[in-house]
Amino acid sequence: MEQSIKEAIAEIEKRHADGYENPYRLGLHSYDKLGHFERGSLVVLGGESGHGKSMLSLNMAHKWLKKGLRVVYFSFEKNLEIEERIEKIEDRLEEMESEKH
Numbered sequence: 001m002e003q004s005i006k007e008a009i010a011e012i013e014k015r016h017a018d019g020y021e022n023p024y025r026l027g028l029h030s031y032d033k034l035g036h037f038e039r040g041s042l043v044v045l046g047g048e049s050g051h052g053k054s055m056l057s058l059n060m061a062h063k064w065l066k067k068g069l070r071v072v073y074f075s076f077e078k079n080l081e082i083e084e085r086i087e088k089i090e091d092r093l094e095e096m097e098s099e100k101h
Contacts (some may be wrong), residue, residue, distance in 0.1 A: 009076075025068055026060060058085050 015022075024037035037043060037060075045053045045099045054077060073081060 023067065024060075024064060054082070054085060055089075058082070059089055062086065062089050072087070 021034070022038065024039070025032040029053075045057055047053055054075065057075075061073050062100065064071050
């Protein structure tokens with residue numbers, strides 16, 4: 001396990017040294033620096049109910065889709081709940097854009 005950790009750290013450092021830029025960034029510098037999300041990876045979010053897993057994952061998916069990246073989203077929530085959350089995200093993004101101008 002120790003060797004795997006060393007190899008992973010070496011890979012991350014190499015990517016940053018070579019100017020690698022992961023397209024699946026979150027916009028959170030300390031998190032993005034680690035480069036957790038990679039093309040072709042499967043990410044599973046878990047935690048207590050109501051702690052923002054869906055909102056976080058939908059925000060990530062929305063951001064990546066707007067950049068033209070491909071995203072597959074699976075959820076055990078009802079489709080209507082997901083649609084309502086996506087609408088809230090889009091509404092909030094529009095509000096933020098109008099506040100800039």
